[in-house]
């Protein structure tokens with residue numbers, strides 16, 4: 001695979017993406033850090049790249065499946081109750097510890113069965129695609145859920161630029177694995193064989209619902225939500241929605257995924273939301289809509305394919321969904 005900085009996108013300056021003042025300020029911090037202006041400056045520069053920045057985007061059309069008509073989960077709840085095991089297994093760990101992750105610069109390697117393997121830089125991504133806001137339901141396999149205004153672009157647009165071969169049947173994703181910045185990966189109780197990995201079948205990857213996501217609530221993703229780039233596949237359980245992606249490969253075999261490897265009898269490759277197929281240890285018929293509490297559990301019925309059946313059920317025609325869970 002090519003090691004050059006070849007990129008399929010016209011170079012667009014970061015200054016066109018973030019407000020000039022913010023960008024200049026960040027650059028200056030970085031420069032100060034690079035010049036060895038002291039440990040404080042370096043620390044500030046890092047912290048600064050984890051502060052969400054405003055994004056330019058268009059809203060998904062009203063009345064479309066891309067715009068759920070439900071109450072949004074408050075930003076606070078969506079960004080303090082998280083799963084990101086690289087930073088610990090407690091729901092509050094990502095918000096507490098993910099700021100340690102450096103997300104600028106960021107590089108994503110795209111390869112495998114494609115005609116034009118290469119790399120993307122964060123600037124290419126923020127400047128090279130039209131961003132759209134999509135309001136999606138999100139359902140974790142642990143039976144909690146939320147409704148979030150994500151900002152991103154269809155994964156198909158990214159894949160198309162690298163020209164997948166006709167023999168490419170699946171897409172594999174990998175998360176950054178950087179022990180020095182990810183305290184959860186250094187923990188003795190860590191159970192995952194890092195890096196965190198996920199995968200989709202090619203038709204699922206190309207489905208227009210499948211979103212490469214760079215933001216939420218009008219701004220870039222905070223680190224705990226998977227900055228700078230994560231996958232959102234709204235008809236599948238939360239663990240398919242891999243965070244902080246650094247590698248994407250087109251493959252001819254079904255890729256091994258982290259949760260499937262860990263507990264294959266509990267977590268399958270497909271992981272389609274399905275109220276009729278229970279997890280071995282709990283029912284999937286209902287979910288707790290965040291924010292929920294003991295006194296206000298906000299219990300709602302779980303929908304088949306998380307309510308996106310009209311757009312996705314056709315892909316699974318004839319498949320036994322109890323077997324391919």
Ligand SMILES: Nc1nc2c(c(=O)[nH]1)N[C@H]1C(S)=C(S)[C@@H](COP(=O)(O)O)O[C@H]1N2
Pocket residue numbers: 078081082083084085086139140141175196224225226237238239240241242243244
């Ligand atoms: N790299 C990585 N991605 C991940 C996870 C993780 O631990 N590591 N957890 C997954 C799980 S189980 C869920 S429910 C969602 C949670 O996304 P959220 O924190 O934005 O709600 O991220 C998914 N993506």
Ligand SMILES: [Mo]
Pocket residue numbers: 083140141142237238239
């Ligand atoms: Mo999850």
